[in-house]
Structure formats: C-alpha cells, structure tokens
Amino acid sequence: MAIDRYAEKQEVPVNPETGKPYLNTVAALAIAPNGVGAELSDYVSQAIEVIRESGLPNETNAMFTNMEGDLDDVVRVAVAAAKKLAEQGYRTGVTLKLDIRPGFEGQLKEKPALVDRILADDAEGKRE
Numbered sequence: 001m002a003i004d005r006y007a008e009k010q011e012v013p014v015n016p017e018t019g020k021p022y023l024n025t026v027a028a029l030a031i032a033p034n035g036v037g038a039e040l041s042d043y044v045s046q047a048i049e050v051i052r053e054s055g056l057p058n059e060t061n062a063m064f065t066n067m068e069g070d071l072d073d074v075v076r077v078a079v080a081a082a083k084k085l086a087e088q089g090y091r092t093g094v095t096l097k098l099d100i101r102p103g104f105e106g107q108l109k110e111k112p113a114l115v116d117r118i119l120a121d122d123a124e125g126k127r128e
Contacts, residue, residue: 003103005114010103015070023071026107028064028097031082033090043085050081057108064095068108071100 003010015022031047032040051058051065054077058067067074078096086092101107 010101012102021102023100023102024068024104024107025071025074026066026068026099026101026111027074027078028066028095029078029081030064030095031085031092033085033092035091043090046084047081050084051077054080057106059108066108068106071098074098 012021012023014020029051031044033043036043048060048065051067054067054073056067056069056073056077058065060066067077069077078094082092082094099107104110
C-alpha cells in the first residue's frame, strides 16, 4: 500500500493481529486541575506519567503532551490520564485535539521533519 501525503483519502490498513482497521492518530493532550493554585506542574506530571507509561510514542512540550497510536489506544490513554486527577476529586480540564490519518505512522517525528525540509528548501530558493 503506497502512501500519498497529498491524497485526501488513503487506504485504511488492517491490524493483522486484531483484524480491525488501524486508524493512526496523533493527539495533542493537556490535562490540568482547576482551583489548586498558580503552579500546576505537580498535578500535570501525574497525568503525563500515565501517558509515558502507556508505551505509546509521546513527547511533552510547554503546553501539551503529544502522543501517537491507534485511535482506540490514544483515547484510552487520554481517558486514563484525565482520571488520574479526576478520581482524586479535582475538577479536571482536558483539551484534546486529534489528527486521525489512516495509513500513516511515525508522524510525531515526520511532521516536524517535513516542515523543516520545506523551510530549508524555501530558504535555498528550491520551492516556488
């Protein structure tokens, strides 16, 4: 199955182990409690720990933790991370953005690399 980054529609791969469609998903997730003070890092780190222990590829930046995997797995981990704070009794805010792109994998690294290549080509006058 060939992947065309510019095609609007891709063939959906099937997971050979489960026989279910594999819907690769990149997620940007932010989870934080409300009403606990000005510094949230002690609480946020608890949610991030759940994500890191999930085994899904992930990276944390100043605003979000990004993760990638099958849609079902990504949503399961997002719910578990939110529950880490909510089940302690905290009112918990969750921001979740999903990019579901069947046929693609490794997009946590590939997306920024593609942008870097485009910018480098623009700087060298290779693109119009």
